[in-house]
Amino acid sequence: MTLAFTLCSVNYLAQAHTLGDSLKQHNPHIRFIIGLVDKLETKEIDSGKLPEYPLLELDKINIADLAGMCERYDITELNTAVKPYYIDYFLKNHPEAHNIIYFDPDIIVFDELNHLEENLEKYNIIVTPHIITPYNDNKWQNEEDVVNTGIFNFGFVAMHRSETTQKMVDWWCKKLEKECLIDLCNGLFVDQHWADFFPVYFDKVLINKHLGYNVAYWNLHERFCSQIDGKWFINQTSPLQFFHYSGYLIAKPDEVSKYQNRINFEERPDIAPLFELYKNRLLQNNELYWKHFRCDYIKPPKIKRYLRVRKYLKMPLEKLAQLVES
Amino acid sequence: MLFFTLCHINQLPEAHVLGDSIKSHHPDAQFFIGLVDKKDRIPGNFKASYPVIDLSELNIGGLEEMAKKYTWSELLADVKPFFAKYFLQKSDMVVYFDCTTLLYNPVRFIEKSLDNYTIIIVPQLLHAGVHPDEKQILNTGIFHSGFMAWKRSEEASNFLNWWGNNTANKGKVDLCKGMNADQLWLEHVPNLYQNVLIEKHEGLNIGAWNLPERVIEVNKNTVNSQPLVSINFKGMKYWHDYKKALKKYPINKKIPLYGLPDPEDKKFGKQMASNIRKINSFIDKLIDLI
DSSP: OEEEEEEEOGGGHHHHHHHHHHHHHHOTTSEEEEEESSOSTTSOOOGGGSOSSOEEEGGGSOOTTHHHHHHHOOHHHHHHHTHHHHHHHHHHHOTTOOEEEEEOTTEEEOSOOHHHHHHHTTOSEEEEESOSSOOOSOOSSOHHHHHHHOSEEEEEEEEEOSHHHHHHHHHHHHHHHHOOOEEGGGTEEHHHHHGGGHHHHSSSEEEOOOTTSSBOTTTGGGOOEEEETTEEEETTTEEOOEEEOTTOOTTSTTOSOTTOSSOOTTTOGGGHHHHHHHHHHHHHTTHHHHTTOOOTTOOOOOOOOOHHHHHHHHHHHHHHHHHHHO | OEEEEEEOGGGHHHHHHHHHHHHHHOTTSEEEEEESSOGGGSOTTOOOSSOEEEGGGTOOTTHHHHHHHSBHHHHHHHTHHHHHHHHHTTOSEEEEEOTTEEEOSOOHHHHHHTTTOSEEEEESOOSTTTSTTHHHHHHHOSEEEEEEEEESSHHHHHHHHHHHHHHHHSOSEEGGGTEETTTGGGGGHHHHOSSEEEOOOTTSSBOTTTGGGOOEETTTTEETTEEOOEEEOTTSOOOHHHHHHHTTSOOOOOOOSSSBOOOOOOHHHHHHHHHHHHHHHHHHHHHHHO
8 A cells, every 4th residue: 555645734734635636636546644743623623624634643643752853943844854753653553554655735746656656666765856957057046055955855755665664764763853953054954955865875765867756946947848638748758747836825926936046937838837727726725714824833933031131141251252263 | 997096296195105005906007196286396306106197287277266266175176077087088997086095905896887887976974873973974975075986978078077067166165055175066966867876885985984884804904894995094193004105205395386275274163162152052041041
């Protein structure tokens, strides 16, 4: 059995719902679970609007030091840090699941995932590179930004149950317990940068270069989208498997993604219908209703008092620190 | 097979000791020294026993600008793609070692792999969860640029053009921005090129970065039970035997011609400052309690 899951808070349930529907449409045999980094009981929710997929809340998967992680991490870091913990939970509690696929909630699936499931019979782990051809420009993001945040995009990862996979998940969990930070100067970028180690640390890791996987703003320079007989293809040859709408906001429908300036709709009319389709599906799935819910794991901003007192008390030591530094 | 290394004038002794160790295991191989300086500046009392190719023989378009913005050690690393391209014209199989390397066993397995691959790179670490600070490796590079091998091919030359373009323009050490001279660019290589081998030999390119996960048995000449192939003394205190070998090639010190002086090592000061600031953050925590 193949199990797919995503992770989100209640405000992203329209996205998760849309992903689940697209997966079900093309792959009815794959079981889909929404991992909820949030709490349902604290909110007044119109249950008629909830997607039909099982929701698995973060506090139900037995993370040993969940309190510590919540304390250490902001919401982005926490959301990404729990990914291997969910995989670990599925490996231990769903023995029938031989394959586990993770998708970011802002992905939709466009095809039967046969290519993926066939490869999962041969490999332990399947990852997708951000780029497989150089950018050759000076736009944002560039090749060094990709190096800094991780060469594989972890909006997607697929694993086949095996001893190696369990070892990999154990190691990843251990790293993400304390070092799932955004701290680029020290080599840290959430769960994603750690995964650069996968192909050197573990066996049978497939760096999947199929053009139809994880198509998104970071690889659109090498991938052109077109429809042939109602089916989407990349560069007219590779069937689109899944598209990743990373950084796209319904409130800003003219912008491809808030994280970049390389791709825009004026120069890339080929992608416009894909985004139009996505926007409509999100609206159908009540994006405007869900987006207002506040996640229980967002921490209130820290208010610092006595700023002056702090400054004067710390001054002598700060001066000393500056002196030894220079 | 052709081996080459890169060095400044002051490192000519290291390059020679590497050359001697290569010759002892590969008597028929060619060994070249790429000098990141000018040949005629080599002090007169030093007789090079291996062929030396200097930067002026390469015609690197942006060399002048590179020399203005890069430090000595950045430049030494950033000219590597250009030298590799140059040597691939002389031989169809080329192997690079840092000049601070010593070869302990032949690398026939590399030669064999080049039948099937065009680019061979070596990871810094091979074992999950052993190194005490894996994020430091993540920050500086999954792969180490102190060893590499290429087969003459369209793919290798595409790679070297792309790599050289990045080292010429973005070759500074700036970890906050994802740059570490020539090395961090290697992260992309398995993704951008098809016939890339990630060589996981336990005994290859042993150095300060992977010592925590490699058990060296000197009397058996093995590392984690595989043959010891090469040790790279870069950033390490030189071992007694290595120092002794270097004494065979005395040289008068000379400041490199190209590049800016390397900054002084400020590690100690920075560590002290960060410790002092930890006391200050304790003051913050105390005030938070009020």
